[in-house]
Amino acid sequence: MTERDPTPGNREFSLEIETDVLVVGGGPAGCWAALNAISAGARVVLVDKGHCGSSGATASAGTQIWYVPPDPRERETAMASREAMGGYLSERRWMVPVLDKTWESVNRLAAWGYPFPSNEQGIEQRISVQGPEYMRLMGRKVKNAGVRILDHSPALELVRDDTGAIAGATGIRRQEGGNWIVRAAAVIMAAGGCAFMSKALGCDVLTGDGYLMAAEAGAELSGMEFSSAYAISPSFASITKTALYRFARFYREDGTLIEGAGSARGRSIIARTLLSEPVYARLDLAETDALKAIMRRAQPNFFIPFDRRGIDPFTERFPVTLRLDGTVRGTGGLRLTGLDCATTVPGLYAAGDNATREPICGGFTGGGSHNAAWAIATGAFAGTAAAKFALKKKPSPVLRRLGRAGYAEAARELDTNAALQAVQQAVFPLDVNYFRTEAALSREVHRLDDLWERLETSGGVSHLDLLRLREVAAMTATARWMYRAALARTETRGMHRRDDFSKQDPAQRHRLIVSGLGHIAVRPEPVEEPIFREAAE
Amino acid sequence: MIEVIDTETCTDCNLCVKVCPTNVFDAIADGPPVIARQGDCQTCFMCEVYCPVDSLYVDPDPANSYGLTVENVKQANLFGSYRRSIGWAKETRHLRRVDDHFRLPQ
Numbered sequence A: 001m002t003e004r005d006p007t008p009g010n011r012e013f014s015l016e017i018e019t020d021v022l023v024v025g026g027g028p029a030g031c032w033a034a035l036n037a038i039s040a041g042a043r044v045v046l047v048d049k050g051h052c053g054s055s056g057a058t059a060s061a062g063t064q065i066w067y068v069p070p071d072p073r074e075r076e077t078a079m080a081s082r083e084a085m086g087g088y089l090s091e092r093r094w095m096v097p098v099l100d101k102t103w104e105s106v107n108r109l110a111a112w113g114y115p116f117p118s119n120e121q122g123i124e125q126r127i128s129v130q131g132p133e134y135m136r137l138m139g140r141k142v143k144n145a146g147v148r149i150l151d152h153s154p155a156l157e158l159v160r161d162d163t164g165a166i167a168g169a170t171g172i173r174r175q176e177g178g179n180w181i182v183r184a185a186a187v188i189m190a191a192g193g194c195a196f197m198s199k200a201l202g203c204d205v206l207t208g209d210g211y212l213m214a215a216e217a218g219a220e221l222s223g224m225e226f227s228s229a230y231a232i233s234p235s236f237a238s239i240t241k242t243a244l245y246r247f248a249r250f251y252r253e254d255g256t257l258i259e260g261a262g263s264a265r266g267r268s269i270i271a272r273t274l275l276s277e278p279v280y281a282r283l284d285l286a287e288t289d290a291l292k293a294i295m296r297r298a299q300p301n302f303f304i305p306f307d308r309r310g311i312d313p314f315t316e317r318f319p320v321t322l323r324l325d326g327t328v329r330g331t332g333g334l335r336l337t338g339l340d341c342a343t344t345v346p347g348l349y350a351a352g353d354n355a356t357r358e359p360i361c362g363g364f365t366g367g368g369s370h371n372a373a374w375a376i377a378t379g380a381f382a383g384t385a386a387a388k389f390a391l392k393k394k395p396s397p398v399l400r401r402l403g404r405a406g407y408a409e410a411a412r413e414l415d416t417n418a419a420l421q422a423v424q425q426a427v428f429p430l431d432v433n434y435f436r437t438e439a440a441l442s443r444e445v446h447r448l449d450d451l452w453e454r455l456e457t458s459g460g461v462s463h464l465d466l467l468r469l470r471e472v473a474a475m476t477a478t479a480r481w482m483y484r485a486a487l488a489r490t491e492t493r494g495m496h497r498r499d500d501f502s503k504q505d506p507a508q509r510h511r512l513i514v515s516g517l518g519h520i521a522v523r524p525e526p527v528e529e530p531i532f533r534e535a536a537e
Numbered sequence B: 001m002i003e004v005i006d007t008e009t010c011t012d013c014n015l016c017v018k019v020c021p022t023n024v025f026d027a028i029a030d031g032p033p034v035i036a037r038q039g040d041c042q043t044c045f046m047c048e049v050y051c052p053v054d055s056l057y058v059d060p061d062p063a064n065s066y067g068l069t070v071e072n073v074k075q076a077n078l079f080g081s082y083r084r085s086i087g088w089a090k091e092t093r094h095l096r097r098v099d100d101h102f103r104l105p106q
């Protein structure tokens, strides 16, 4: 694989497919995209690194959903609720259609038989989905609709035609062996966010591959500074479900209470404390047996680690840590140019965590319903738009493969495990990424730039080497975009916290667009005027 | 991470090989799958909930392996415990419709 022709010849691929729309990623965004594209009349292929139905953040975690009835007062409250927290970078012209499409799509989910619970009056409650159940149903729907699914077939690079438009992708088959090329008139990137293999629940497959592939094609990203989401987790477990910690208090080793520590606003106090000593939690604000039972029935996966270790989390203290969620519960991602979810590259669309969520939540999410709604709605928008684009497009031959890092000829060998550790050492530490300063960010960005240079001249010998190399390259690129944007935003806004600029600066109420791989450019982009004036904070 | 496959109860259906997002298992001709890349396990518990005969056990710790045995897991009655709690076992079907998020005090 080290020697390669940039123009994909015919004999080089063990599997060749031609289609109208290629969807990269089979989480909720990819599934909703595939379903909408096929019902718009397109032929659709969906590839997943893992398995469509069990892979990605939603499948193992489950999500609450921003599901709000089309009642003007309820919608108004829903839209206004996060505007300040997000630093006034969201836009109502996006929130309205996202709420509409989410409402419509979740109702379809109910009609397909998703087992939503009912309240005492027998009315179904559709504000939350259990991950395994939801994604099993979505995977089945996609398959039964006639979408061709290739599981365990990660996409590794995009290909372009002679007009400069995206014309498909190539990747590998990690179980069958061999590699594939899918020629398609439109590609939807729905490969999720980037959590840097932190073992946050279900997130190790989310290594920013979609960002890298798109950036190699010239796409821009936005909101990459809003990538410092860390989730509370028992230190001995991968369960990064955080909602139930609102019933917790947090303690030091000696049992004294850590004042002000909490799962939402008080998370920074937990982070500060963790810099110097261990932190323990106990769900002691859940006092009644009735409430404890409700918590168990709401989030069965939350209790796995405790049940397996014989710990009663309501009465016993357990050690907690903060695991980096990166852009999965951050908001950065590919920049969209409009409600059709197109990127700046013709033929390339993006949905879900692969796209920036700033349009609906600005600089702060932490998950909490918005991301799930975003995956559903942008999946649907991108699916419909990509199908329309593909069906109109005149066929033109594939000209060029766009993968660079990891594909070098006369490649140098690179220890991918060491490279992975180097990236993680740059992004995990709370005193670099959570509490940000010019000094620490620039120190790490220089290290990451050096690593990037080595990745650019590296090559994978086997298909599996290539996959790991591309994942590490994607994480390195993501970290560099994050920190370049974080350096440029000399204020504190949304989840981006600069210890050396601790105030929100009204002059910086704009998005930051980053682009490029070797040299990274950062530029501001204005956002729609908010309905409420920005408070002088 | 994944600790145990009970090869006595496993039916060689290879569903775990298929659903594992990080490709931890290898299918074997004429036998149960093997844990080929334990270090790649992301501790998402998907293999456990999909296993129709509760032959798999994932320890909650994603960073360390404990060398557990089938006996350890049996004694603690942990095989299939997560699958039962989400209503995916025959005897717990009614739990599929139980999601009390809407009952949590806001």
Ligand SMILES: Cc1cc2nc3c(=O)[nH]c(=O)nc-3n(C[C@H](O)[C@H](O)[C@H](O)COP(=O)(O)OP(=O)(O)OC[C@H]3O[C@@H](n4cnc5c(N)ncnc54)[C@H](O)[C@@H]3O)c2cc1C
Pocket: A024, A025, A026, A027, A028, A029, A030, A047, A048, A049, A050, A051, A052, A055, A056, A057, A058, A059, A061, A062, A063, A064, A065, A066, A153, A154, A155, A156, A190, A191, A192, A193, A200, A201, A202, A203, A205, A206, A207, A209, A210, A240, A241, A328, A329, A351, A352, A353, A354, A366, A367, A368, A369, A370, A371, A372, A373, A375, B021
């Ligand atoms: C613990 C946890 C709890 C959460 N809770 C909530 C919540 O309550 N509310 C909320 O709104 N949000 C929540 N979120 C966020 C939410 O899960 C995500 O926003 C959502 O899953 C995004 O959907 P997606 O389809 O974009 O990505 P994912 O669901 O992550 O799916 C991405 C898919 O792409 C595949 N993939 C990756 N790389 C490639 C490649 N190179 N080629 C092919 N396929 C690839 C992956 O295998 C995966 O199947 C939570 C996240 C976590 C981790």
